[in-house]
Amino acid sequence: MYWESLPGWFWAIYYLFFLITAGTAAFCLARKKNRRMSVAAMLLALLLPVVSLWNSIGRADGTDEFEHFVMELLQGSLWAVFVLAGYVFLFAWWAMFLRNKKSSVQ
Numbered sequence: 060m061y062w063e064s065l066p067g068w069f070w071a072i073y074y075l076f077f078l079i080t081a082g083t084a085a086f087c088l089a090r091k092k093n094r095r096m097s098v099a100a101m102l103l104a105l106l107l108p109v110v111s112l113w114n115s116i117g118r119a120d121g122t123d124e125f126e127h128f129v130m131e132l133l134q135g136s137l138w139a140v141f142v143l144a145g146y147v148f149l150f151a152w153w154a155m156f157l158r159n160k161k162s163s164v165q
Contacts, residue, residue, distance in 0.1 A: 063123040073108075080104040080149055083156065093155070100152045107145045114138045 084101035087093055111128070114136075118127035131139040 063121060063126075065123050065125060077104045077108055080153070084152075087156070092159075096152055096155065100149060103145045103149055107142055107149075110138055111142055 081101050081104040084097040087097040115124045115127055128139055132143060
């Protein structure tokens, strides 16, 4: 058996993104700002890597995690659609967080 994997620097950035997102969402919860969105961001930051990892375990030989994700997404797999929607939500949450941070500084 032979499995490809993405480079180590990618995984460091990937998990750091989720760690920083969860920490920032916890910070927003402590400050009682955007509670619902922050709870959703924290839950997704903890859940998305687990769902992605769990579903990448049975991927085909010679494919890396990204290739497997794209193939599953094109086939309409529920987990892949959920993960994609979660990524979109987290990026939108970060845009909202940074926009609100910028407007509160001015």
